[in-house]
Amino acid sequence: MQYALEMRNISKSFYGNQVLKNVNIAVAAGEVLGLVGENGAGKTTLMNILFGMPVIHSTGGFEGEILINNEHVNIDSPRRAMEYGIGMVHQEFMLIPGFTVTENIKLNREITKDNLLSKVFGKSLRTLDFPAMRKEARQAISTIGMSIEELAVVAGLPVAHKQFIEIAREIDKKNLKILVLDEPTAVLSEAEAEKLLDTIRYFAKRGVAIIFISHRLSEVLKVSDRITILRDGVVVDSKPSSSFTVSEIAEKMVGRKLENVVLPPRAKEPSDEDIIMSIRNLKVYMPGEMVKDFSIDIRRGEILGIGGLAGHGKLGVANGIAGMFPAEGQVYFEGEPYRLNDPSYALRNGIVYLSEDRRGVGLLLDESVEMNIAATAIEAFGSFTRRFLFMTVYDRKKIREHALEMIKKLDIRCKSPTQTVRRLSGGNQQKVCLARAFTLNPKILFVSEPTRGIDVGAKKLVLDYLVSMNREHGITIVMTSSELAELRSICDRIAIVAEGKLSAVLPPKASDAEFGLAMAGEFQEVLQHG
Amino acid sequence: MEKLKKILISYAVPIAFSILCVSAVLVAQIPPIFLASEIVRRLSRNTFLVLSLIIPIIGGLGLNFGIVLGAMAGQAALFFVVDWKIKGLVGILVACLMAGAISVVLGWLAGLTLNRAKGREMITSMILGFFANGIYQLIFLFFVGSLIPFRTKQFLLPEGVGLRNTVDLYGTVASALNNPWMIRIGTVRLFVLPLLIVAGLCLFITLLFKTKLGQDIRAVGQDMHIAEVAGINVNKVRVIAIIMSTVFAAIGQVIYLQDIGTINTYNSHEQIGLFSIAALLVGGATTRKATIWNAILGVVLFHTLFVVAPSAGNRLFGQPQVGEFFREFLAYAVIAFALAMHGWRAKKILM
Numbered sequence: 001m002q003y004a005l006e007m008r009n010i011s012k013s014f015y016g017n018q019v020l021k022n023v024n025i026a027v028a029a030g031e032v033l034g035l036v037g038e039n040g041a042g043k044t045t046l047m048n049i050l051f052g053m054p055v056i057h058s059t060g061g062f063e064g065e066i067l068i069n070n071e072h073v074n075i076d077s078p079r080r081a082m083e084y085g086i087g088m089v090h091q092e093f094m095l096i097p098g099f100t101v102t103e104n105i106k107l108n109r110e111i112t113k114d115n116l117l118s119k120v121f122g123k124s125l126r127t128l129d130f131p132a133m134r135k136e137a138r139q140a141i142s143t144i145g146m147s148i149e150e151l152a153v154v155a156g157l158p159v160a161h162k163q164f165i166e167i168a169r170e171i172d173k174k175n176l177k178i179l180v181l182d183e184p185t186a187v188l189s190e191a192e193a194e195k196l197l198d199t200i201r202y203f204a205k206r207g208v209a210i211i212f213i214s215h216r217l218s219e220v221l222k223v224s225d226r227i228t229i230l231r232d233g234v235v236v237d238s239k240p241s242s243s244f245t246v247s248e249i250a251e252k253m254v255g256r257k258l259e260n261v262v263l264p265p266r267a268k269e270p271s272d273e274d275i276i277m278s279i280r281n282l283k284v285y286m287p288g289e290m291v292k293d294f295s296i297d298i299r300r301g302e303i304l305g306i307g308g309l310a311g312h313g314k315l316g317v318a319n320g321i322a323g324m325f326p327a328e329g330q331v332y333f334e335g336e337p338y339r340l341n342d343p344s345y346a347l348r349n350g351i352v353y354l355s356e357d358r359r360g361v362g363l364l365l366d367e368s369v370e371m372n373i374a375a376t377a378i379e380a381f382g383s384f385t386r387r388f389l390f391m392t393v394y395d396r397k398k399i400r401e402h403a404l405e406m407i408k409k410l411d412i413r414c415k416s417p418t419q420t421v422r423r424l425s426g427g428n429q430q431k432v433c434l435a436r437a438f439t440l441n442p443k444i445l446f447v448s449e450p451t452r453g454i455d456v457g458a459k460k461l462v463l464d465y466l467v468s469m470n471r472e473h474g475i476t477i478v479m480t481s482s483e484l485a486e487l488r489s490i491c492d493r494i495a496i497v498a499e500g501k502l503s504a505v506l507p508p509k510a511s512d513a514e515f516g517l518a519m520a521g522e523f524q525e526v527l528q529h530g
Numbered sequence: 531m532e533k534l535k536k537i538l539i540s541y542a543v544p545i546a547f548s549i550l551c552v553s554a555v556l557v558a559q560i561p562p563i564f565l566a567s568e569i570v571r572r573l574s575r576n577t578f579l580v581l582s583l584i585i586p587i588i589g590g591l592g593l594n595f596g597i598v599l600g601a602m603a604g605q606a607a608l609f610f611v612v613d614w615k616i617k618g619l620v621g622i623l624v625a626c627l628m629a630g631a632i633s634v635v636l637g638w639l640a641g642l643t644l645n646r647a648k649g650r651e652m653i654t655s656m657i658l659g660f661f662a663n664g665i666y667q668l669i670f671l672f673f674v675g676s677l678i679p680f681r682t683k684q685f686l687l688p689e690g691v692g693l694r695n696t697v698d699l700y701g702t703v704a705s706a707l708n709n710p711w712m713i714r715i716g717t718v719r720l721f722v723l724p725l726l727i728v729a730g731l732c733l734f735i736t737l738l739f740k741t742k743l744g745q746d747i748r749a750v751g752q753d754m755h756i757a758e759v760a761g762i763n764v765n766k767v768r769v770i771a772i773i774m775s776t777v778f779a780a781i782g783q784v785i786y787l788q789d790i791g792t793i794n795t796y797n798s799h800e801q802i803g804l805f806s807i808a809a810l811l812v813g814g815a816t817t818r819k820a821t822i823w824n825a826i827l828g829v830v831l832f833h834t835l836f837v838v839a840p841s842a843g844n845r846l847f848g849q850p851q852v853g854e855f856f857r858e859f860l861a862y863a864v865i866a867f868a869l870a871m872h873g874w875r876a877k878k879i880l881m
């Protein structure tokens with residue numbers, strides 16, 4: 001069999017910790033290989049090896065061999081990988097924030113033309129041909145069916161757009177033969193993810209070999225021809241996707257059966273009598289997620305879901321309340337007027353926000369897991385500190401205890417609480433973010449996309465934890481998510497946002513059709529006419 | 531309102547300096563014509579050196595304290611041009627070529643060193659400057675006249691080995707760039723050639739950032755890791771940025787010294803590193819952002835203060851020295867402030 005790419009007997013250790021053991025994978029041209037596994041199973045590491053990433057070579061390289069079209073190759077840098085026609089959409093964004101969309105798509109593949117200097121001093125002094133670059137960038141963007149202003153600076157764009165820009169960049173590579181997509185759909189809504197799957201099929205038709213990594217197993221099942229399952233750095237199964245079901249994959253990934261989230265009863269059900277926050281005519285100027293006129297009463301002690309299609313403003317609501325983007329409107333918190341546009345005011349009043357853009361609100365990558373978990377609580381409230389003589393010092397013991405508890409509850413896969421966060425897998429970094437927000441003991445917790453990039457097993461743990469915070473400590477939770485199933489599994493009510501306005505508030509048991517109509521913004525009419 | 535506040539904050543340093551300058555000018559009661567002629571002259575004399583700092587800043591290397599290496603190369607070249615008695619524009623040209631060649635090597639070495647000290651470029655380039663200064667002193671105190679032949683005895687120390695504290699350029703290349711083309715407007719003299727050369731460098735920098743190489747420098751400056759993953763040869767780009775900066779500093783030092791007319795053998799380069807960096811910062815540049823306009827504005831503001839500080843000091847305290855101390859103090863203060871801001875921004879915890 002002629003494979004476009006084969007990786008044979010790949011083993012890799014980080015500082016004596018073996019994370020890949022004799023892994024074999026293979027993809028043919030025009031084939032889609034789904035690669036799945038728990039957080040920390042080694043998926044990204046395997047792909048980093050393929051792409052010659054510096055992190056692999058600065059930690060002692062790897063064992064095993066890589067073959068492209070049956071020929072041995074030595075990939076020691078991303079540059080070399082690109083020469084072999086390998087493209088990669090990394091799990092974390094590889095976009096330069098200060099550059100425009102065009103500049104990012106064309107990064108290091110700029111179109112240039114000759115000038116006087118370049119004739120004397122060589123190619124690197126050729127002038128950039130911006131109009132031509134712009135044209136090709138626009139073309140690449142429209143190939144994936146998006147409309148993104150190609151001269152916009154990337155920094156201010158919504159995460160979904162950033163993700164599509166990364167994909168447009170790969171599309172634009174003319175010599176692309178092997179494409180790796182490491183969790184490209186994690187930041188996308190279901191509709192957007194569908195669009196991305198179409199793009200994958202389009203690539204496959206063009207004869208590109210594709211490796212697709214995702215924690216959304218139904219997607220993997222839909223788009224892949226073959227699925228390889230990794231567990232703790234070992235391939236546990238690899239078969240045509242037609243021979244799997246979602247639950248089989250999930251079980252093979254985590255090595256045990258998965259149960260549903262249980263919702264314990266409350267002493268007192270939340271009701272409209274006791275409103276913790278009242279939002280009236282909220283407007284939020286968040287590029288790509290504008291909120292135009294949103295009003296709702298949040299009941300004390302409930303779990304409120306916010307759903308809706310991407311770009312309709314569901315992400316804007318929490319961002320506006322937390323002061324991340326300019327907002328206006330009347331908001332009352334526990335009956336008092338609430339000040340918008342002031343993040344520290346929000347935090348002081350116990351309103352904690354976990355952004356969907358976890359890169360943006362940075363983990364301290366070179367700090368330990370425990371310090372990351374405690375950092376904001378220390379900074380904002382002076383928790384985990386004690387008086388010592390005349391100084392305030394960290395209470396190391398308390399920090400450690402708390403960190404260990406979070407590590408256990410959220411199943412953060414790390415060697416110890418003192419490990420630096422940089423060395424965790426992408427999904428486990430996400431869990432540290434969650435742990436940090438949960439540590440703040442909020443009155444209202446706004447979480448956006450809490451299970452983004454987290455594997456099926458851990459997803460349940462995260463939702464369980466949210467439920468237990470709600471039931472045991474009475475914390476009001478507002479959860480924004482693009483996964484309807486997730487909202488329906490734990491929310492008391494689900495608010496659907498369409499075109500920047502509240503379209504409907506539905507119970508979790510409402511039918512798919514009702515949710516569909518609400519998302520299209522047509523629910524009201526249905527109520528009136530039928 | 532918010533916007534205005536943001537603008538005020540981001541231009542805090544130039545605004546503060548403008549206020550300081552205006553008040554100093556008022557106190558000193560310096561005739562405006564005199565001030566104007568001094569500023570124009572200093573623009574043609576110092577701007578080139580200040581501009582040499584821009585490329586490394588955009589390349590993410592911060593303030594290149596290593597321009598003193600270039601300055602040393604410029605001086606070294608001038609010593610020999612003086613010794614060989616090459617006069618006028620030819621002398622300048624020879625000096626620039628020699629200094630350029632030396633600083634390509636020095637810049638290359640500095641670049642390699644800085645690549646091994648990623649994230650600590652500024653302190654490393656500062657140390658490199660001290661180190662190079664040691665070698666410079668060794669060469670010009672002990673080797674010149676002994677190992678390295680030097681004919682012009684009047685510039686050597688009495689024993690015939692080592693250069694004197696000052697080497698003057700009169701009769702060789704002093705004002706060699708200034709004299710050929712001078713325009714007089716009233717009592718203000720414009721030296722057209724140096725100004726044209728400065729304009730040329732401005733043009734070059736502008737054009738550079740429209741080329742592939744310029745784009746690579748910007749990308750590396752914004753995020754080394756992403757640039758590397760995109761296949762850019764990060765180390766090479768950084769070395770090129772440092773080489774360019776060093777070469778421009780060398781040429782800038784030649785331009786500067788031909789205007790001054792004498793070389794302070796063991797001091798000129800040190801001073802010029804300090805004052806150029808301070809001037810750029812005064813113009814509103816930071817350790818991460820710098821433009822041509824920051825350089826020009828910086829030279830104007832910083833040197834206005836230079837010109838008026840002694841008389842202002844004299845009027846206020848009856849002592850010109852106070853003004854001199856004050857400006858030295860300000861130069862260091864501005865740099866310290868920029869470095870502190872740099873550290874603070876790097877540390878800032880979000881949320």
Ligand SMILES: Nc1ncnc2c1ncn2[C@@H]1O[C@H](COP(=O)(O)OP(=O)(O)OP(=O)(O)O)[C@@H](O)[C@H]1O
Pocket residue numbers: 014015019037038039040041042043044045046055091413414422423424425426427428453455
């Ligand atoms: N730079 C590093 N240094 C040390 N250990 C690392 C480093 N990068 C990853 N690891 C470890 O390697 C293991 C595999 O990580 P990897 O990122 O490949 O997981 P993954 O399958 O991509 O998970 P996720 O679904 O969370 O993205 C993890 O245990 C992680 O802690």
Ligand SMILES: [Mg+2]
Pocket residue numbers: 043044045091182425426427
């Ligand atoms: Mg990963």
